[in-house]
Amino acid sequence: MNEHEHHHHEVDPKTAEVRTEALEDLLVEKGLIDRARVDALIERFEHDLGPMVGAHLVAKSWLEPQFRDSLLDNADRVLEEEDIKGAEIEHVEVKANEPGIHNVVVCTLCSCYPWALLGLPPSWYKSPEYRSRVVREPRKVLQEMGLSLDADTEIRVWDSSSETRFLVLPERPPGTEELGLEELAQLVTRDSMIGVAKVKAL
Amino acid sequence: MSTNSRVHDIGGTQGWGEVPYDPNEPVFHNDWERRVFGLMFQVLPHTAKRPGEFRHALERLAPEDYFCPDGYYGRWRAAIEVLLDEYGHVDKVELDDLLGVLPGTSPGHRVAKIAEVPSENLPPDRLTRKPEHRTVRRELEESSRFQVGDRVVAMGNSGMGHTRLPEYVRSIPGTVVKIHPAEVLPDSTAHNLGERPQHVLCVAYHAKDLWGEAAEENVVINVDLYENYLEMETEPS
Numbered sequence: 001m002n003e004h005e006h007h008h009h010e011v012d013p014k015t016a017e018v019r020t021e022a023l024e025d026l027l028v029e030k031g032l033i034d035r036a037r038v039d040a041l042i043e044r045f046e047h048d049l050g051p052m053v054g055a056h057l058v059a060k061s062w063l064e065p066q067f068r069d070s071l072l073d074n075a076d077r078v079l080e081e082e083d084i085k086g087a088e089i090e091h092v093e094v095k096a097n098e099p100g101i102h103n104v105v106v107c108t109l110c111s112c113y114p115w116a117l118l119g120l121p122p123s124w125y126k127s128p129e130y131r132s133r134v135v136r137e138p139r140k141v142l143q144e145m146g147l148s149l150d151a152d153t154e155i156r157v158w159d160s161s162s163e164t165r166f167l168v169l170p171e172r173p174p175g176t177e178e179l180g181l182e183e184l185a186q187l188v189t190r191d192s193m194i195g196v197a198k199v200k201a202l
Numbered sequence: 203m204s205t206n207s208r209v210h211d212i213g214g215t216q217g218w219g220e221v222p223y224d225p226n227e228p229v230f231h232n233d234w235e236r237r238v239f240g241l242m243f244q245v246l247p248h249t250a251k252r253p254g255e256f257r258h259a260l261e262r263l264a265p266e267d268y269f270c271p272d273g274y275y276g277r278w279r280a281a282i283e284v285l286l287d288e289y290g291h292v293d294k295v296e297l298d299d300l301l302g303v304l305p306g307t308s309p310g311h312r313v314a315k316i317a318e319v320p321s322e323n324l325p326p327d328r329l330t331r332k333p334e335h336r337t338v339r340r341e342l343e344e345s346s347r348f349q350v351g352d353r354v355v356a357m358g359n360s361g362m363g364h365t366r367l368p369e370y371v372r373s374i375p376g377t378v379v380k381i382h383p384a385e386v387l388p389d390s391t392a393h394n395l396g397e398r399p400q401h402v403l404c405v406a407y408h409a410k411d412l413w414g415e416a417a418e419e420n421v422v423i424n425v426d427l428y429e430n431y432l433e434m435e436t437e438p439s
Contacts, residue, residue, distance in 0.1 A: 016272045020234035020279060022301045024241060030291060032248050038240035045239065046229050090337060091383050108213030108368050110257055111274065120239075122227050126274045129221045132212040135370065136409075139418045145223045154420045159213065161366045162402045162426035163338050164382050191225060 050119035053084060054167055055188035057094075057117070058199075059181050062172040071169070072096055086116025089165055095158060096169040097195075102149055103156045104142065104195030105166045106134045112160035117167055118190055125194065135159060145196050168195040175201040206369040208362070209268045210261045214370035214412065235275040242278055249285035253338050254392030258364040259285055264312035280309035319363035319393045325430040327396040340399035342384045346429055348403055352378045353435040356405070356427050364392035367431045371423075374411050375435045379424065380404040387428055400428040 027033040057078070061068035071078045075092040079085075092114060095103040107113065108131050113121040124130055134141045138155045142148075149155065158166040170192040176184060191197035206215060230236045250256040259281045260268065267280040283301075287294040287310040294310030301308060330340040348354060355375050358367035366388055382402040390398040409421035 016276060016279075017232065017234045019301055019303070020237050023279065023282065024237055026292065026297075026300050027241060027245065032291060033241060033244040037244060038237065041243055042236045042240040046236070090339060093380075093382075106213075108370070109210055109366060110260065120229050122224070123231075123273065124221050124223045124227075127222050128212055128269065129218040132215045132218050133221070135423050136214045136216070136413055137418055138421055141221060144220055151419060154422065155418075157421065157423045159368065159423060159425045161368060162382060162428065163385055164402065164404075164426050189225075196223075197225070 045115075045120060049086070049115065051117075051188070051190035051193065052185065054114070054117040054190075054193045055185040056181075057082070057084075057167070058169055058188045058193065059184035061169055062176075062184055063181060068096075068169070075167070084116065088113060088115040089117060091164045092117070092167060093158075093164055094167045094169050095156065095195075097171050099171075100152065101154050101156065102142075102195065103158065103166075103168045104134060104138055105158045105160065105168060106131060107160040108132070108135055109159075109161055112163075112165065114165035114167055117165075118193060122190070142196060147197055168193050170195075170199045173199050173201040208261060208369070209263065209265050211369045213368045230275075238275040238279045238282070242282060245282050245285065248291065249289045252391045252394060253386055254364050254366075254388030256281065256285075257388070258316070258392045259288075259313075261364065262314040262316070263309060264314075267309040267312065283308055284310050284313045314362075316393070317362040319359075319361060319389070319395065321395050323359045323361065323363075324387070324390050324395060325398055325400065327390075327398045330397070330399055338385045340384045340386060340397065342399060342401065346381050346401040346403065348378050348381075348401075348429065348432065348434075350378050350380065354378055354403070354405060354432045355435050356431045357433055358431045359389055363389060365389045365431075367427060368425060370412060371405070371407055371425050371427075374407060376405040376407040376411070376425070378403050379406045382426060385428070387430065389428070398430075400430050402426055402428055403432065405432070 028035055061071055071094050075094045097103055111121055111126040135157055138157050139149060160166060187199050189197055192199045246256060250259055260277060263280055268277055270276040283297055286292040294308055298305050298308050353375055355373060356367055356371055358365055358372060382404060384399050384401050386397040387400050390396055404424050404426050407423045409417035
């Protein structure tokens with residue numbers, strides 16, 4: 001058996017489409033689900049959630065050293081104070097990148113991810129390639145993804161094996177000294193908060 | 203390709219290719235992915251309600267369903283089909299027919315049965331204050347048996363029940379770097395054997411201890427482990 005080949009087979013959208021529709025019709029018919037509630041839930045996760053919540057925390061940390069210290073010391077308390085609630089953030093830890101230290105997050109056993117801070121995880125984060133390799137050869141994986149780190153930079157990988165969720169606090173890029181909170185937040189990408197990219201000035 | 207004994211437990215397995223990285227991919231690629239995602243939240247209250255139970259349904263899927271060509275949401279759909287059968291909502295034979303697939307081919311025909319987990323393999327249960335809202339976190343009166351800086355080894359439970367101990371750290375010494383809030387023990391809740399709440403410890407492993415001398419330099423892997431998985435490292439000989 002070779003999972004690898006399975007994974008790269010072309011998806012036939014018609015089959016998946018037809019089968020999912022049949023399943024949904026069946027669940028409605030059995031009275032197990034309400035279609036309008038399914039629609040509302042999809043709408044909320046697709047459009048109201050996203051990396052902007054995490055990006056706001058990062059940008060604010062860059063501007064306010066005290067806020068940064070609190071976020072690194074006790075993110076749960078900061079999320080409560082900022083009134084940030086939602087799925088998959090019962091206990092959050094924030095890990096700061098700094099010169100010589102780079103953090104990167106994975107879930108090798110499934111695909112745990114701080115939904116309420118970053119939105120839903122991208123496919124590559126859930127892929128067996130990322131889940132298997134980033135704990136064994138993170139430097140190589142990051143390089144393939146476009147992030148080259150110096151050999152003497154320590155890489156800290158965080159495997160989300162309990163209900164703790166991790167957020168990376170990326171470094172503020174040079175050339176952004178004049179920017180305010182909103183402008184800074186717009187520079188902060190999802191991938192920089194997972195730890196597979198750096199934040200770049202425009 | 204190297205594999206571990208459980209289909210989902212792939213940390214450190216070898217032979218995989220490049221990460222399918224697309225920095226600009228959409229949240230959902232197709233409408234059916236949206237629907238599967240939305241359906242799941244209403245299927246779970248009728249089926250897998252306990253912590254760890256849905257994850258264990260995914261972990262019990264046959265490899266061709268776990269690594270199915272439809273990807274992550276295809277895996278979720280397979281788990282929905284399995285749970286509907288196991289909870290008696292729609293028999294798998296009926297499901298084959300209703301979904302228009304060949305008889306005997308839906309994932310419920312291939313899924314592994316839930317393993318028997320002897321409760322003597324688990325740590326004793328203990329009473330904790332019931333939280334006001336739904337959460338896996340619990341407050342324990344006793345502090346952890348371990349302290350930051352302790353050298354520990356994770357052995358975990360034997361058997362094929364649900365666990366959150368990744369195979370790649372089993373029996374390798376590491377260092378406790380942080381103690382997280384206590385949680386119910388998924389190895390127990392997934393099997394309906396009570397909460398048995400545990401402290402959760404973040405344990406740091408040097409890449410060379412996990413992968414040998416060929417490992418990359420300057421790499422530390424941090425894994426969160428439930429206290430009952432851990433033992434103090436015996437003095438190195």
